[in-house]
Amino acid sequence: MKNFILIISSVYDFSTDLVVQRLEHNGDNYIRLNKEQLCDYEIFLDPVNATLMVKGEHVDVEISKIKSVWFRQPVFLRNTPGRSININEQLSLSQWNAFLRGLMVFNESYWMNWPQATYAAESKPYQLITAKNIGFSVPQTIISNSLGFDRLHSSKFIIKSIDTVLLKENDDCYFTYTSKANPEDFSLERTRQSPITFQKYIEDKLDVRVTVIDSKVYAVAIKSPSLSA
Known part of the structure; x- marks a missing residue:
């Protein structure tokens, strides 16, 4: 066969x-x-x-x-x-x-x-605690259906979904992306509908995407504009 x-x-x-x-x-x-x-x-x-x-x-x-x-x-x-x-x-x-x-x-x-490993790895909260436990510096993060940014030690923050979002309406598809935000963008009435990830904004970020296959490691860096200059 x-x-x-x-x-x-x-x-x-x-x-x-x-x-x-x-x-x-x-x-x-x-x-x-x-x-x-x-x-x-x-x-x-x-x-x-x-x-x-x-x-x-x-x-x-x-x-x-x-x-x-x-x-x-x-x-x-x-x-x-x-x-x-x-x-x-x-x-x-x-x-x-x-x-x-x-x-x-x-x-x-x-x-x-x-599947067993993927379902754990798909959890962004689990990703963060795992990153911290193995020695990475991680940004302060609050997940809340309230005004979570109030608990961040920074006035600059971003918001993101807890899980990847793909919404379909008729023939249209909608995605959500990580976005910079301001406190005035939120009200308690709106945020209570679903939890949001509030995270301290990182200046001059270097985003490294890594794929590991057996003993081989493939890394790609995505630089912020200020680092690319």
Whole structure:
């Protein structure tokens, strides 16, 4: 039986499209399952014997040897639809979410975004306490559904979401970004609706994005304008 690469992604993930093109060029065996289209397939997972069968959309394979799993955008319920979700859809989303986590039965495969570790790493509060515990300097941070900036020892602060936000309304998508803010932008009535991350503003920031694969470390620095000058 052939070794396969399993890709769990999204129909809107164009980065995955580029990777798939390279896999096809290399002649690699792969299966791409887009989370929005899971219901278009017949999928059978045998967790005891660690086999996966996928049928539909020009795919008909049974896999027991998965070389690697690329789990893109692993937080399944992050995308908020632009309409109300009925009970059946809520049930479907929750069970597909659990199913994708269940692919951890392929624990001898090489994973990018192992679910157990990813769900912990996705938590920004957990990121901060972990960074502090291993010796990094971290900015003062308050997460609150009140006027959290009052507890910061600085008049300059930024706000950000606790988790990545992607909102959908009809055919439009909306994102949130880290933004500088002022106290007059907030009222207790508005902030009580949901918690916000308030964080001391860092001047002349050097943002380093690091990807670790086995023993190899790939780092990219994003400099603020003043540091780039």
